[in-house]
Amino acid sequence: RIPMSLGEPHAELDAKGQGCTAYDVAVNSDFYRRMQNSDFLRELVITIAREGLEDKYNLQLNPEHPLGAASSDPGAGGPVHARPRES
Numbered sequence: 611r612i613p614m615s616l617g618e619p620h621a622e623l624d625a626k627g628q629g630c631t632a633y634d635v636a637v638n639s640d641f642y643r644r645m646q647n648s649d650f651l652r653e654l655v656i657t658i659a660r661e662g663l664e665d666k667y668n669l670q671l672n673p674e675h676p677l678g679a680a681s682s683d684p685g686a687g688g689p690v691h692a693r694p695r696e697s
Contacts, residue, residue, distance in 0.1 A: 612655055613638035616662050633667075635659045 617634035624630045637645070637655060645651035660671055 633663050
């Protein structure tokens with residue numbers, strides 16, 4: 611089991627400035643550190659995240675579209691710390 615969370619779809623602009631739908635994937639910070647030294651773990655997380663998003667939102671992602679650190683999101687490819695939800 612890989613400790614990750616798949617976020618809700620939201621509107622973003624792609625690298626060309628065109629509108630697109632983005633999905634955030636949060637990975638446990640300890641696991642993230644472990645996968646930094648392993649190409650296998652990194653590819654595994656990307657594959658599982660892609661399949662999880664496809665299942666969760668009933669969609670088919672383009673396998674030619676890169677996922678991960680290639681994103682223009684400043685939080686992509688690095689640990690991000692979330693604030694707890696306010697009740």
